[in-house]
Amino acid sequence: MRRDGARPPDRWWLVAASGLAVFMAQLDVTVVNVALPTIEHDFGTSPSLTEWVVLAYVLPLIALSLPSGRWLDRVGRREALVFAVTGFAVASIAAGLAPGIGWLLAMRAAQGAFGGILFAIVPVLTTIAVRPEARGRAMAVVMTLGPLGGVAGPGLGGLIVESFGWPWIFYLNVLVGTLVIAIAWPQLSRGGRLRPPSLAWAAEAGLLGAAAIVVMLALSLGASDGPAWLLLAPVAVPFVLAWWRLPTGRPVRELIAVPGMRGVHLALLAEMAAVMAVQFLIPFHLLRGGASPSATGLTMLALPIGIMVAGLAGGVLSDRWGAGRTAVRGLCVLFAGLAVFEIAGFGPGWGPAELVGPLAVVGVGAGLFAGPNQTMAMSLSPQHLMGTTGASTSLARQLGVALGPALATLTWSMTGYRFEGIRLALGTAVVLAVFSLAVLLIRSPVRHDHATADARTQERKSMQ
Known part of the structure; x- marks a missing residue:
């Protein structure tokens, strides 16, 4: 409450800016995939070296997530957001102007470093932007835009490369970054000055x-x-x-000791790995079966459309039912979508018509889960560890993004990359979904929904 007793207004424009920021950072994970052959040709490099255009971005996201979270707990939020977005935009310009592959890889690493800060701070900004009773809807907006950025990357990247050239996939970030700062700046008050990271951070x-x-x-x-x-x-x-x-690991150890926090993180990692495994495998199956690239792309759109529609609905349901209950229901829907592949006899003859339905159901489950699960994490977090919580959930998510395709490839390779391997790998995705559901049920999200109601009210008061 404010000093005059009035309830502070929800800052939905700050939620929108947070969603744009995470969309931009997640988009850059996949947007370069289509441009890799062109980059390889322009710079005269080998495929193995060109692959690092992707890895150079992803590795800092993993390595810097937790250190960035601890740093965010000690600096002003407006200052940190402007620093991260500006740094991301400058590194993007430098990547587009790269004269050679070495410079491009260095700038991609810089993008990943600033992206790690963005992924950590966005859940914090979303949490403080609205009242606790609207937090599920706010988190759903942001957690829906993030996966959409990753899924939209290849399609948008192909359009930009074909129309303007590969450097413009990086220049686009300048426009988005400027918009994020313009929206968020008046929504955030001035905070503490930025402090350089310590040697322990490195x-x-x-x-x-x-x-x-x-x-x-x-x-x-x-x-x-x-x-x-x-x-x-x-x-x-x-x-x-x-x-x-390390002494610097103390905040993370403190966070993981919070009841229920381990389950939220493990569920997120497993769920993300299951979804990414499906997104990785199905295009291979369709293309090998004779489907055209355009038909494959249109078929795969069923997944992000499901995420988008259900993600927004999940926010409303989270505020009504509770975040834990909604997340569990989302995982049940996700499991149902994956189980269709086994129950309906997924075979070599399955084409776009047969796959659109299961992919849409998987997307709906993922959309219902994402926002409520993040809401649970931020609600469970102590006030002084909110930055660390945003970073740790980002790390779990990025590990899932990397782990899903890797496990799928490993399982598929055991059969010599035959169709049986794709079906076996989809079975691995089912196991991951069951594991994600189990850890949430074991930690009893229904009890969490009731037990944290008073805590949310007190937390909101402490933010004023």
Whole structure:
């Protein structure tokens, strides 16, 4: 409440700006995929080196998520948002002007670093923008726009590359970034000044980044060299243990100790991996079955359309039923969509007509889950760890994005990339969905919905 007793107005324009920011950052994960052959030709590089145009962006997102969250807990929110968006836009311009592959990779890494800050701060801004009773709707808007950015990337990237050239996929971020700052600036009050990260921040990022690189290399080897990945994967363990014992890991240890927080994170990681596995596998199945690229693209649109429609509805239901109940229902719908592949006898003859329905159901489940799950995480978070919570959920989401296709490829490769492997990999997605549902049911989201009602009210008062 304000000093005059009036209830502070909901800042929906700040929610809109947050949604645009996460859309922009998530879009850049996939928008370059279509441009890779052109970049390879223009710079005269090998496919293995060109692949790092994608990895150079994703790895900082993973390595810097948690350090960025701790940093955000100590600085002003308006200042941090402007810093991250401006840095992202400047790095985008520099990427578009890159004279060679080395410069492009460096700027993609810079984009990923600023993107990591954006992914961490957006849930915080969304949480403080509206009253607790409207938080589900606000989080649904943002968590719907994020996945849409990732899914829209290849289609939008192809259009831009064909019409204007690949540098313009980066220049587009300047327009979006300017719009985000223009909207958010008057919605946020002046906060504390920006503080440079400490050396401990760099050490923490280095350890997490090293672990991420090892895991990705291990999963990549699994698809080509069989059991070789089993030898490499354990190398990541010492890096994770070293980070866990650092003093800078204390906020994360404190956060994970909050009742229910582990379940929210594990459910998010598993759900995201299941959805991304489906999104990765189905285009291969369709193209190998003779479907045209345009038919494949139109078929895959069923998934993001389901996310968009159900995501907005999920926000309303979250505010009425409770975030936990809505997230569980979303996972049940997701499981139903994945189970169709097994129950209906998914076979080599399945084309666009047979796949549109299950993909739409998977999208609806993902949309119902995303916003409410993020709402639960931010509601459970202590006030002084909100930045860390935004970062940790971002890390779980990005790990799911990377893990889903990697597990799908690994499973598929075990059959020599035959159709049976695609069906087996879709079974892995079903297992991931069941695991996600189980961890939420075990932590009893219904009890959480009632137990946190008073806590939300007190939290909102403390923000004024």
